[in-house]
Amino acid sequence: MRNCWLLLSVLGTIISALPAEAAKLTSWQFDTNQNKLVFSTNDGVQPTAKLISNPSRVVIDLPGTQLGKPTTHKQIGSAVKSVRAGQFNAQTARLVVELEAGYTIDPQQVRVVGNTPNQWSVQLPNPQRAPGSTTRAIAATSNPNFQITQNGLYVRLDAQQTGTLQTQRSKDGRQIAIDLPGIALPSALAAQNLAVSRYGVSSVQFTQISPSMARMTLNVTADSPDWQASFSRFGGLVLVPMGGMRSIRDSNPKPEFSTPVANTPPSVVNIPVPPPRNPLPPRVSTPTPPRVSTPTPPRVSPPAPPQVSPPTRTPSPSLPTIPNSRVLVTIDPGHGGRDPGAIGRGGLREIDVVLPISKDVARILEQQGVKVQMTRSDDRFISLGGRTRMANGARSDLFVSIHANASSTSGGNGLETFYYATGKGLAQSIQTSIVRRTGMKNRGVKQARFYVLKNTAMPAALVEVGFVTGSSDAAKLSNPAFRRQMAEAIAEGILNYVKRNNL
CATH class of the missing domain: 2.60.40.3500 (Immunoglobulin-like)
Incomplete structure (x- = not known):
């Protein structure tokens, strides 16, 4: 026995000396x-x-x-x-x-x-020119779909659109956003950040927010004029400064040359890093009480009174239940606030479709035992970065963004679900469930570089629940009963994925 205890002591010493997992x-x-x-x-x-x-x-x-x-x-x-x-x-x-x-x-x-x-x-902080240094002017981009012209900027798009677009300037005046409804960016532009350094514009960012909405953002100097964006009748997008070229002070300095900065020895300045504000939250659900075995009494007892639970917490017998789940799902209703998303037949707005669906999805998931976080629960604007930070910060296990589609014609109808990397299985599960429950046209599961899919750290899917412009979809999406049916289908797809993957 003594030798046994000695062996255990030695093993304990060895184990404690092993390095902790990084x-x-x-x-x-x-x-x-x-x-x-x-x-x-x-x-x-x-x-x-x-x-x-x-x-x-x-x-x-x-x-x-x-x-x-x-x-x-x-x-x-x-x-x-x-x-x-x-x-x-x-x-x-x-x-x-x-x-x-x-x-x-x-x-x-x-x-x-x-x-x-x-x-x-x-x-x-905002970077500043180093004292006494000069730099070369940033070269114009060689992207085939983007040109710096004598009058402004030109973007080549795979669409024939007409009309003038609305622009929005940030409070600090350093960004101008142009939303492009119904536009799918060419692959050469999607998720690109292109250097300009002309006309007070330092760079231009392109983001495909959803299949039916793209966004172009100009990073400008605070004193630069506003810009006007309109579709060209020859195809593409034309951007010119308000007031024309006379209002512009070209921010692209002529190349200057001086002694290379590399001749100066590098210096190092330490930056203080305070301890974190809050301790690491334990990801533990309410512990299950220990089971205690007791003698089983004779199976004679008065009938038990019926158990009544609050209606909002009663699991649906037709959906999978996840007992004692520690799974956290972030539900992201697309657009919101000043960004109504796509606008379709009869003035049907995307935000009026996706918010009630998202709320019902969250309610159903919670009924079935899954924890839910919503990026918004009312009509407010949340940036794309704010949505992904919310999901990543909460250490969510899954992320599902809910949108409605749009097309330039009424013939576009049907359902499609997108993923970027690890969310393919989740997207397929949701798509399968919706098609089975609603009978909508199946436009398939597709890979896309949407911001909220690329920048979330967990399996993520973006669901397009139909076309607000569609001849058949718009009537369905306007119907509260159909929206509830859609929510139940999305929730079922999420629950099936959770159960299959033992999350």
Whole structure:
């Protein structure tokens, strides 16, 4: 017996000496609108940060963390050149935000904030020209679908549209957004950030928000004029400054040459990183009470009174139930607030279709034992980045975005579901359930580079529940009973996926 205890003691010593499993960098994204880097790990970490010159870059090291995948590199454009993630050494993952040559930032204005030990953000100030430095002018883009003209900008689109488009300028005056309803961006433009550096425009971003909505964002100087966007009768999109070229002070300086900055030795400035604000929330559901065996009494007892539960919490017998579930699903009703989405037959608006469907999906999932978070539960505007940050920050297991489609003709009808990477199985499960329950035309499951699919760290799907412009779909989507049927079908698809994958 003594030898047995000795053996256990030795084994315990060996096990305690083994290195703990490293944390992993699970997701990161750079929000160009806010100049903010957001990243997540699957376990707590205390980052370190520093500003290194020549070229200027902010370096964030994550001790005890593995990248878990090959080095990734994302071109940003404008004053922020790129962001990359790599494995600095065996024990440290590294994130680097590199600025364009000749730009720098004040390290005292960099804010590194940990909402929890595994959810961090790095807020950068606006980059400024480095004192005494000169840089080359940024070359015009060679993208075949984008041209800088003598009068403004031209975008070649695979669509014949007419009319003038609405533009919206941000409160700080540095961004102008143009929504393009009914437009699918060419592959050469989708998810691109193109350098301009002319006419007060530093860069242009293209985003495919949904199959029926694209967005073009101009990053401009605060004192630049507003821009007007209209479809050309020859095809494509024309953008010109309000007031013409006389209102523009060309922001593209002529190339200047000086001693390369690389001749100056690099300097390093440490950036303070305070501890995270909140402890890591445990992902534990209400514990199940321990089972205690007791002698079974004779099976003679008075009839039990009927059990009555609140109607909103009664599981549907026709849907899978997930008992004691720890699964968290984020439901994302598309558009909202100042962004009504697609507008179809009889003035039917996308937001008036997807919000009630999304609410019913959330209610049904909760009835069946699944935890739900909604990106919005009323008619308000939430940015695309805000939606993905909400899902990533809550460590959701699944993300489902609900939209309605639109077409330039009334012949477009039917259902389609999109995924980007890991969400294919989820998309197929939802599509199958909706087609079976509603009998809608099946337009298939497709891969797409939509922002909310690319920038969520969990399996994600985007459902187009039909066409608000469709000759048959619009009448269905206007009907509250059909919308409830649609919600039950979407919820069933999610529940089937959860059950099949033992989440």
